[in-house]
Amino acid sequence: MKIFPAIDILDGKAVRLSQGRLDAVTVYNDDPVDQARIWADGGAEWIHVVDLDGAVVGEPQNIDIIERIAAAVDVPIEVGGGIRSMETLDRLCQAGVQRCVLGTTLVTRPELVAEACAKYDGIVAGIDARHGKVAIEGWRQGTEYGVLELVRELELLGIKRVAYTDIAQDGMQQGTNYGAYRALIDQVDIPIIASGGVGSLADIEDLLSIGPRIEGVIVGRALYEKAFTLPQAIAAGRREGGA
Amino acid sequence: MDIAIIDYGVGNLRSVQKGFEHAGVEGVHITDDTARAAAADGIVLPGVGAFRDAARNLRDSGMWDVVMDRVAAGVPLLGICVGLQLLATVGLEDGEWEGLGLIPGSCERLPAGVKIPHIGWNTVEYPVASRLFAGIDAGEAFYFVHSYRLVPEDDSCIIGAVEYGVPFAAAVQSGNVYAVQFHPEKSSSMGLRLLANFGRIVEEQTV
Numbered sequence: 001m002k003i004f005p006a007i008d009i010l011d012g013k014a015v016r017l018s019q020g021r022l023d024a025v026t027v028y029n030d031d032p033v034d035q036a037r038i039w040a041d042g043g044a045e046w047i048h049v050v051d052l053d054g055a056v057v058g059e060p061q062n063i064d065i066i067e068r069i070a071a072a073v074d075v076p077i078e079v080g081g082g083i084r085s086m087e088t089l090d091r092l093c094q095a096g097v098q099r100c101v102l103g104t105t106l107v108t109r110p111e112l113v114a115e116a117c118a119k120y121d122g123i124v125a126g127i128d129a130r131h132g133k134v135a136i137e138g139w140r141q142g143t144e145y146g147v148l149e150l151v152r153e154l155e156l157l158g159i160k161r162v163a164y165t166d167i168a169q170d171g172m173q174q175g176t177n178y179g180a181y182r183a184l185i186d187q188v189d190i191p192i193i194a195s196g197g198v199g200s201l202a203d204i205e206d207l208l209s210i211g212p213r214i215e216g217v218i219v220g221r222a223l224y225e226k227a228f229t230l231p232q233a234i235a236a237g238r239r240e241g242g243a
Numbered sequence: 244m245d246i247a248i249i250d251y252g253v254g255n256l257r258s259v260q261k262g263f264e265h266a267g268v269e270g271v272h273i274t275d276d277t278a279r280a281a282a283a284d285g286i287v288l289p290g291v292g293a294f295r296d297a298a299r300n301l302r303d304s305g306m307w308d309v310v311m312d313r314v315a316a317g318v319p320l321l322g323i324c325v326g327l328q329l330l331a332t333v334g335l336e337d338g339e340w341e342g343l344g345l346i347p348g349s350c351e352r353l354p355a356g357v358k359i360p361h362i363g364w365n366t367v368e369y370p371v372a373s374r375l376f377a378g379i380d381a382g383e384a385f386y387f388v389h390s391y392r393l394v395p396e397d398d399s400c401i402i403g404a405v406e407y408g409v410p411f412a413a414a415v416q417s418g419n420v421y422a423v424q425f426h427p428e429k430s431s432s433m434g435l436r437l438l439a440n441f442g443r444i445v446e447e448q449t450v
Contacts, residue, residue, distance in 0.1 A: 110362045114388070152429060155255040156291055156324075156388040157362070189257050 001208050001237040002216035004048040004078065004193065005039040005223055005230055007032050007069070009062045011053065016221045018171040020128070020139040022056070028224040033068045040073040042230030047077045048163075048195075048218045054082025055103070055138035063095055070096030080126045080163075084109070089116055101126035101163055104136040106150065107143055110157055117158030124193070125154050128165045132180070139167055147180070151188050161191050161215060169197025173222050176203050182210050191215040201228050204236040244446050247283035250275040251304040253297045254289035255428070259323065262428030266435040268442030277305045285445030286313055288422075290325025294334035294350055294391065297325045298342060307343070314345060314420055319448055321441045322422030324389060327415065330422055331393055345420050348395035357408035360390040365405050367413045367425070373402040375414065375421050377440050383433045385413070385425035392424065419448070 007014050010025060014035040018024035029035040032049075039047050049069065053061035060066070060082045070077055079092055080101025092100050099122035105112055106125055116123045127147055128135050134145040151162055164184065166177035176197040185192060194207050195218035207214050217237070223230055246263070248256050248271060256273045263271040271287075274280050288310060290297045301307045314320050322330055331342040334350040342350065353359050364384040369376055385405075392411040395401065403414030403423065414423045421441065427434035 111358060111360065114360050114362065114390075152255065152258050153388075155258065156426060156429065157360075158292060187257055187261055189255055 001204075001212075001214055002045050003204070003230065003233045003237050004046045004216050004218040005042070005044050006048045006050065006218050006220040007035050007039070008050040008052050008220065009065055012062070012065065015052070016171050016224060017052070020167050020170055022052075024171075026221075026224075032062075032065050033072050036069040036073050036075075036077075039230060040075045043234055044075050044230060045234070046216070047073065047075050049077055049079045051079065051081030052138070055080070056082075058082050058084055058104070058137070060088060060092070063091060066092065066097065067095040078122075078124060080124070084112075086112065086115060086119075089120065093120060098122050099124050103128065106154060107134060107136050107145060110153070113154065113159065114157045117160070121160070123159065125151070125159045125162045126165070127151070127162055128167055130167045135167060148184060148187055151184065151190070155188060155190055159190060161193060163193040163195055163218065165195040165218075166197060170195070171221050172197055173199030173225070173227060175199060176207060176217075178206050178210070181207065181214060185210065185213045193218060198222050199227060201232060201236045204233055205239065208237060208239060244270045244285070244442075244449050245283045246271045246285040246287060246442065246445055247280045248273045248287045248289060249280055249306050249310070251297075251300045251306045253300050253325065254291045256289060259287060259289050259428045262435060263438050263442065266438040266442065268439055275304065277309050280306060280309045281313060283313075283318070284449040285319045285321070285441070286310060287441075288320060288322045288326035288329065290323065290329065292325060294325065294328055294336040294342070295338065295340045297329055298334065298340050301329065310343060317419055317448070319419045319441070319445050320345075320421065322420075323428070324424060324426060327422035327424050328391055328393055330415070330420065334391075336391055346393065346395050346400055346415050346417055346422070347397065348393060350391050351394050352391055353389075354408040361387050361407045363387065365407060365413075365425075367403045367405050370398075370401055370404055373414075373416055374444055375402060375416065375423075375437060375440050379433050379436055384430075385423075385427065385434060386429040387425045389424060
């Protein structure tokens with residue numbers, strides 16, 4: 001199971017939010033590129049970047065920073081936040097991004113999802129949910145979509161992996177929504193990247209125990225708050241019995 | 244009764260399996276083991292994605308021969324989506340690819356002028372009565388996601404018709420071979436009824 005250290009960019013800085021609230025911001029590094037180097041030096045196999053400004057506006061606002069991150073580190077990067085058109089996908093891929101995470105588009109424009117999956121291998125469905133219902137528009141808008149219902153449709157559109165964030169757990173370091181991940185992999189075929197709530201190495205081990213179809217886990221605040229180090233997290237993700 | 248959902252690396256197998264479960268059909272399992280698939284009383288051939296990749300995977304997995312042998316032996320088959328398209332003699336998606344040929348015809352792109360892929364609910368009519376649609380009224384909607392359609396040489400195999408740009412085959416049958424272009428596992432209660440109907444066809448064949 002791979003560890004995806006996160007860099008969320010807001011106003012040009014690397015920040016964490018609590019439960020996705022833009023009024024609950026903690027700045028951890030004024031320079032996201034420097035933060036990417038720190039994760040790369042810590043042995044990161046992937047870096048998960050979210051353009052929070054982009055998620056709010058519906059169009060990436062920090063492509064220059066993302067491009068600099070891609071140039072600064074050898075680690076593949078996964079980027080989400082405001083990706084709503086093929087032009088944007090093309091720009092990000094040209095900027096050196098390996099995987100693009102679609103969010104709102106999953107619900108509003110299934111044709112674009114199908115087209116994107118046909119064109120690029122690295123399309124990830126970023127599903128953010130509150131109480132099992134999918135939220136869109138930078139988490140500000142709820143939908144009637146159940147997570148399972150949406151994932152089943154996305155499988156048909158060609159989506160190959162899902163990054164599933166439980167909003168209620170995110171930024172809280174109080175454990176992941178382990179049961180939701182376990183239930184979902186039993187119902188669908190595609191692998192899942194878990195996100196939201198990791199506070200300890202035990203949380204990583206719990207996810208690992210679900211099995212290899214939990215392909216990775218995105219870790220944010222716990223790393224910034226030094227609950228454990230990135231090398232420790234990577235080692236925990238590689239323990240016996242896991243992926 | 245034992246129904247095998249063929250795992251050849253293509254498709255939403257668990258969704259299909261859960262669909263059968265919700266439809267009350269027992270004994271449905273997912274397998275990538277050719278011997279287990281060959282021993283089944285009924286075969287489900289799912290599929291998502293491109294014709295070429297699906298055809299290649301089916302061949303490489305050894306399941307191509309299993310499907311052909313068992314169909315010849317009279318075992319009921321249900322193809323879903325790309326699993327329907329693979330029944331054609333030839334697939335015309337990024338080139339020309341050999342299909343199973345169980346339904347003579349070709350798999351062709353949907354016509355220009357409509358949004359592709361065809362995504363969403365669409366209503367199905369029945370040119371002839373069939374056991375697969377038993378208890379399902381004409382005009383019920385099913386859930387489609389596809390860019391290509393099956394064009395049979397002989398229209399008499401069409402048991403379900405739909406229109407999207409052009410009228411085309413939403414469902415076909417030739418003897419013990421059944422297939423649907425839509426996703427019954429994503430088509431609420433009518434889709435589940437169809438899965439239950441297939442379960443009944445297998446059951447009657449078995450006893």
